[in-house]
Amino acid sequence: MTQESDPHTISALDDEGLLLRRRRKVVLVVDLVESVSLMQADELGVIKGWQALVAYVTQSILPGNEGRMVKSLGDGLMLEFDEARHATATAFAMHAWMATRSHPLADGHTMNLRAGVHATEVYTDQHDIYGSGVNLAARVATLAGPGQTVVTAATRDLLDDEVDGNFEDLGECWLKHIDQPVRAYRMTPMRKIRDIAFRASAAKAPVMQPTIAVMPFLFHNGDAALSVVGDLIADGVIAQLSKADQLRVISRLSTRVLAQRELGLDDLSTRLGADYVLSGSYYAAGSQILMSAELAHAASGRVIWASRRTAALEDLFMVRCETIDEFATEINAAIFRSELVLISTMPIPTLSSYSLMLGGITLMHRSAHADFVRSREVLEHLVERHQRHPLARAWLAKWYVLCATRGLSTALKDDATRALDQTRRALDSDPANSLALAMEGFVYCHLIKDFDKAANRLDEAVTHNPNEPLAWLFKGMIHAFEAQGPQAQSASERARALSPLDPLAYYYESLSASMAIANGNYEEAIRLANRSLQRNAIHPSTYRALAIAQALSGHVDEAHATVERLVRLDPTYSLTRFKKSYPAADRAPEQFRLLVEALRMAGVKD
Template sequence: MAWATRAVLLVDVVESVRLIEQDEVGAISRWLALVEDVRADILPSHNGRLVKSLGDGMLLDFSEVRSAVSAALAIQDASERRNASLPAEQKIMLRMGLEVSDVIVEANDVLGRGVNLAARLMSLAGPGEIVISQHVRDGLTPSLDADVEDLGDCFVRHLTQPIRAYRIGPPGRHPMIRQGALLDELAPSIAVIPLASRNIAHDHGVLGEVLAEEIIRGLSHSSSLNLVSRLSTTAFRGRDVPMGEVGVRLNADYVLSGAYGNGDKRLKLDVNLSETKSGRILWAESLEDDAFAILSGEQELIGRLITAVNAAVTTRELQRTRSQPLPTLKAYTLLMSAVSLMYRLSLPDFEEARRLLQELVDRGIRHPIPLAWLANWHVLRVQQGWSQDARQDTYLALEATKRALDIDPDCSLALAINGFANVNLLKKFDVAYESYESALEINPSNSLAWLLKGTLHAFRSEGQQAVDHTERALKLSPLDPHRWFYDSLATTACLANQQYERGFELAQRSLRANRKHTSSWRVMTIAQWQLGRFDDARKSVQELMKLQPTLTVSGWLRSSPAADYPIGRAAAEVLRQAGVPE
């Protein structure tokens, strides 16, 4: 058993399972050709060794750091040249991790902590990226050996302490790192085909174009869907084209199509949502409303349609997570399913949401959205009373928002959730307020930022501002699938402004949609008590204690951002009188 200081480079094929599922022979052939390039052309000139090929990866070692870095950049360049003529779905994208340390060197293997750390560093790399350790960074001359970007302290699986990591690219090429994953990697695309007219002689299908435009406008408010332009979808109006071809030509995962008929001042829509890959109809319905109401901008029918489409797409993506191995799932499937499961607030679903988000992060997709939702998960975990270590969850929430904002400082969602974490977990009102202000400056229509900012005002007993902001959030998100969460936080604003009847209505609506949110039961208890419904308030506390049996008034005061303000003291007294133990 011989020990030696070696630079260990791990190379991994991103989404190898998907590539092989799509084209087994082609993917394997292209990979083996690249491995041969590395073995025959790159390693000899860099004093490197192919320790072993891992099926969808390589383990390489080198005598010193600069040779290893130069070889890694050469491998990346060779991969890019081979990918140049291939369509996006066939490209082999590599990610690499590099560490230098004392390892056990054998004829066909390299063993030791250095190999494990190289694997952990590789997990931080996105497609086409190379991540190195502090030890490797110390052996480089930036701008001469490589362009170096500091990633800061990063948490990785199976290590209790963070590791300092750096991302590298060829020297002198800027920008070194591509921006985060394209948005369409994190949201499925849907094409709305203008509805066909059953009265074509009368309106020539013009109304179908108008309806399609209204549906597209409504669906575009959802951050979980990408919409194909109506100018592109119009080409398929009235054509009998297989769904698979529509999907390929429009790059769409789903298609909404159908027909309409009008008469006697009524408009009837027959619509269906299809999955382009399988051709399956996922949802179909007949809707009817007053024609003038629709054309004059009233949104009830369109709103019902949009809600149904969102629900059908989310259900389909959830089905995939339960029927297919995680490595085969698209990024948007993981993200949509994780957010949906997170807000169910059932503990098994909540834990599954964490697993899906972690899978997405582990793929190395450099986009702030998954990290922002991961931070949100940690905040909700503490709020629900499920955290075994609130201090650790607080740290992980803030670390996730930091990483998200390192990727994109102008990510409105990450800024909003950063504020959420700071005010709810650390009671840092000033930091949270600045985060909310920045989020809204970037996106004035960010309903979550308005909601959370309103809640901050509520915690400080600034009732009117709280109500103004949360009501604005409700108007901006009339069809949000997690509307109950908005209603719950808007209740807090009403309590701060002593609008107890309105607060009761909102809490009631929130609990009808989701009875597992502990905060909803707390604000319901307070609203009922302030309205003189003492017995109902005591019953609400019983439901609250079932969900959070360890809850105490003193414990709530220690954790609540409102504890030092009039609303917090009043809430504590109500909870005490309604039956929460001291």
């Protein structure tokens, strides 16, 4: 297409007969912050630093981003692009170079850039660009702070949120010599969204869950009519993974578009903002489908899980497919294991927020004292990083409760105060946060032993969010402590149904075993406790529930064997400790005596 036939290009002759072309361009203006004072402090250092930046821009940044340098003024640059994403990527690259590779100036001064981007119609010739839009780009740059990029709404409309970058709306801004206010946005690179989004905008909570993209499975052979099965498999896995509230799952409408572009893992991760990518393929052999899948950690490219499964074609069309369920369960567990490895091997300040969250939760539920202590360090660092985020504080409150129930607390009243301080701060940030409300109910139940307040908080939690599984789980425990067996078991079933892929499924099953005991359903309690121990064989509370259920159902010898395993894990466990920590001794005295007698029958010493 010639320039004259391009609908975005208009040619005109000025009075001197010079040819000007009007084109749609994206203009990037960058200037050096406090250039005058820097020159006064270290003139030669600034000149050398600026020359090095210009050389890097022309040789390394612009070629890959299809840009053209229009002007270099000694303390500012003007560049033009056809694509907005290339302009903003160039700005980010320049900021990164200045932050990591520029040499410090005399007396500790540093060089910083600020950038403005505007998409506009401009007049161009072989040397320069002209027009009011060019001036506007320069004015927009004045809205940016050191190391920042600000874009106009016209530019923002050409970019994809959480693909090209992260945006903070600055509203309508008045600029010098511009008659009308200009809508502007501060923009940050996508890869930094998890660490800086909260600091950039206190109203927007940071991402606290890892994100997974499930790509359509690729078809290798067989009837062409079966080529849609790859989408069917992906849909099933997405539907199951979406039930785990610890994960963020990318919509298939997004992954399907990118699957058709044959992008590499790094490009998929960048464009989708995914921390993990699931991909796979399948073969058709008659009515059987052989599926291969692998889960990769996007940042490292490391495959953290892989599996092969065979399923009947008709099963894949069912609402619940056992093979798809197995895929989803194993994927969820693999992500948790991956994050736990990071917690164990990397220094806390370098970890992402979701790694801290998942690792802290997992370590909190381990029996090893060192792991439990580490979980507090992790959660406290997360609270410090995101002081107004309710989730981190809610989980830290739970840590104090578990510290008491495990017999590790040396000051119960102080721990209760610390726990309530965390939940109240969480609710100050988000009064309707169902997890924070549930945890506050948990604190009132176990540490304060105020069952009325506990029940009120848990009722509030399920009112704000009827699908909060921990609120239903803790409600079930309140019913169990008050000897309301049927209500307890009903709440436990609802909690487990709401979070069927929960990485802490053993914890749900462990507490559900206690609720089944309150309902007199001892065989069900034994089944739940054994299944919980299959998932986590080092959780002492589960052995206690199992021993009680075995003793009450007449399996006394098995109960003794269970207690022996309990004492090996927790040598200080005793009836005295159980009596002291049990929160409802006065609330349901007959049930309390029954539990104490069952533990004595099972061999627990005073």
